[in-house]
Amino acid sequence: MEIYLDNAATTALDPEVIEAILPFLTNHYANPSSAHGAGRRVKEAVDRARRTVAHLLGAAPEEIYFTAGATEGINLALSGAIQAYDLSHVITSRIEHKAVLQTLKRHEKEGDIETSFVKLDERGNVDLYHLENLLRANPRTLIALMHGNNEIGNLTDIHAIGVLARRYNAVFFTDTTQTMGKAHFDLQEADIDFLVGSAHKFHGPKGAGFVYINQKHHLKPLIYGGGQERGQRGGTENVVGIVGLAKALDVAYRNLEANRNKVSKLKQYLVSKLAISGIEGICYNGESKSTENSVANVLSVSFPCLSTGSLVAKLDQVGIQVSGGSACQGGGASHVIQALACEADKENVRFSFSKFNTFEELDLVVDAITRIYESDPVVSTQAGWKKIASWA
Numbered sequence: 001m002e003i004y005l006d007n008a009a010t011t012a013l014d015p016e017v018i019e020a021i022l023p024f025l026t027n028h029y030a031n032p033s034s035a036h037g038a039g040r041r042v043k044e045a046v047d048r049a050r051r052t053v054a055h056l057l058g059a060a061p062e063e064i065y066f067t068a069g070a071t072e073g074i075n076l077a078l079s080g081a082i083q084a085y086d087l088s089h090v091i092t093s094r095i096e097h098k099a100v101l102q103t104l105k106r107h108e109k110e111g112d113i114e115t116s117f118v119k120l121d122e123r124g125n126v127d128l129y130h131l132e133n134l135l136r137a138n139p140r141t142l143i144a145l146m147h148g149n150n151e152i153g154n155l156t157d158i159h160a161i162g163v164l165a166r167r168y169n170a171v172f173f174t175d176t177t178q179t180m181g182k183a184h185f186d187l188q189e190a191d192i193d194f195l196v197g198s199a200h201k202f203h204g205p206k207g208a209g210f211v212y213i214n215q216k217h218h219l220k221p222l223i224y225g226g227g228q229e230r231g232q233r234g235g236t237e238n239v240v241g242i243v244g245l246a247k248a249l250d251v252a253y254r255n256l257e258a259n260r261n262k263v264s265k266l267k268q269y270l271v272s273k274l275a276i277s278g279i280e281g282i283c284y285n286g287e288s289k290s291t292e293n294s295v296a297n298v299l300s301v302s303f304p305c306l307s308t309g310s311l312v313a314k315l316d317q318v319g320i321q322v323s324g325g326s327a328c329q330g331g332g333a334s335h336v337i338q339a340l341a342c343e344a345d346k347e348n349v350r351f352s353f354s355k356f357n358t359f360e361e362l363d364l365v366v367d368a369i370t371r372i373y374e375s376d377p378v379v380s381t382q383a384g385w386k387k388i389a390s391w392a
Contacts, residue, residue, distance in 0.1 A: 001319040003361045008150055008178060008298050008352035009323055013244075014203035020247040021205065024240045032237050033226060046237055049246035056253050058186040059212055065229045066242050069209040070177040072222070073196030074099040076211055076233070077173050080219025081142055081194065082107055085171065089141040091116045091134050095124055095152070095336040097175055100144050118145070124154050124286040124340050125293075131161065135168035142171045147195075148178035151336040151350060152286030153298030155179070162191025171217070177201055178295050181252035182260060193217055197249075199241060203354070204248030208241025255355070263297040263353045266362060270299060270351060273366040279373050280304065285340055285348060297353045302337075302346035303369075307378035311347050314372050320365055324349040 004012070024045065030038035032046050047061075054061040067073045078100065081087060090104055090113050107113045116134050119127040126145060135141065143165055147158050158174050165172035173194040176185070181202025187195075194217070198209040213219055213232075225234020252259070271289060274282055285300035287293040303311055312324045324347060337348050351365075373379050 001364065003320045003357075003365060005351045005353060005357065005361075005365065006321045006323050007354040007357075008201075008295075008350060010200045010206065011203045011354050012356060013205065014248055014251050016251050017204055017244045017247045021240050021244045024243055028239075032239060033228065042239055046239060046242050049242045052246040052250055053210060056249055057212065058188040060215055062230070063187075063212055063215050065211045065213060065232045066237060066245070067196075067209045067211055067233060068207055068238065068241075069200075070097075070175065070196045070198035071099045073198075073209050073211040074175060075103050076219060076222050077194040077196060077213075078103045078142070078144060079107065079222060081171055081173065081217075082112055083220040084218055085142075087113065087140070087142045087171065089114050089116065089138040090144055091118055091131065091138070091141055091170075092144040093118050093120060093126060093146075094339045095120065095149055095154075096144065096146055097150055097177070098335075100146070100175060101335075104144065113142075120339060122340065124149065124152055124336070126156050126161075128157070128160055128164070132164055132168075135164055135170055139168045140170065141168075142173065144173045144175075146175040146178075147183070148176070148295040148298075149286065149336065150178050150298075151334060152300045152340070153178075153288040153294035154286045155293055155295060158192065159190065165193075166191050178298070181249055182256070182296060184253075184256060187212060187214075194219075199245035199248055202248050202252045205241045205244040208238055208245040210245065259355045260296045262355055263357075264291050266353045266357055266359065267291070267296065267299050267351075269359055270362050270366070273362060274301070274369075277366055277370050277373075279370065281346075283346070285337060299351045299353075301349050301351065303349060304373075304379060305345060305347055306372070306376050308376055311369070311372060312349060315365075315368060318368050320368055322349050322351055 028042050030042045032039055032043035050061045050064050054064050092104060094117050104115050108115050119130040145156055145161055148155050162172055171193050174192055176195045177198050180197035193214045195212045200206040221232050223234045228234055228237055281304040283302045285302055288298055288300040312322055315322055
């Protein structure tokens, strides 16, 4: 049995994406910078992909720059904006991706910036009143707040943040790695200066991403070389990745509502099954249990500690792939979980779904989890354990 529930980490290639990229793995292998016919045909494929992404997001093609993924895009957007506009203050949160936090930490260590952290409530939601106070005190600043959290799924109101950014003449960057291909974006209407996306989060290939740079802005490049990406990112383009990214985003937008409804129902189904599993002490991190306030495909659950090892490892042993972190055997919870109000002595498991998952798989997952807890010599004898099933 193999059940993959780690789709926030990466996703399987969509069959339509595989079909789209195969020609560029075989016949169309020329360098898009080459002046000959073969090179021009490949360059047109890159340009067509750029137009596709731009059209889907309500952007202009010249606002889309391809990268090797979201981490590079985050570094480009943050470092590029700080240097291009000589910004000395950044507002972020303590539950951003490490690509954001470590990039800002480097700039702070080098004396480029001062960083302020916006307050979060006990579920990890941004305090917009505190954000406005920070902006009022630091009107020309860079805001770096993600749209959907990669660990707990919390959705941030990027529309409201964009309005505040305009009001206080701030620059707004948002990491949409977990929501791109799962939520609709209209960048003509949004007050967003920079955002990033990564193909492998929405059934495209790894090693391909993009940065949206609003046309009224510019960034200082991180990578210099042959002038590719209109001088913004040197290096021969990853044509296979770029073509696959555009196709994956096109497929995702075509089926956006159907896929969102399906993964939302999968999340609700798993919550309902865990509620009758007999396992006491389960809690849900952040807003991940919510169908309105979190990314539809992410569910972060804190389980009681086992006495015999890690739940994530035990699930892996029976072919169920999830991710998480445990404070049970002396390990440390992630920086995201540490910022929340959930109990510290829990094992945190992130289940993340895709359109390829089924309800039958979730039945098997809950069955496996319940077996693991029933067989644990300490947990199974604790008061409150409810044995609700008989095993063949």
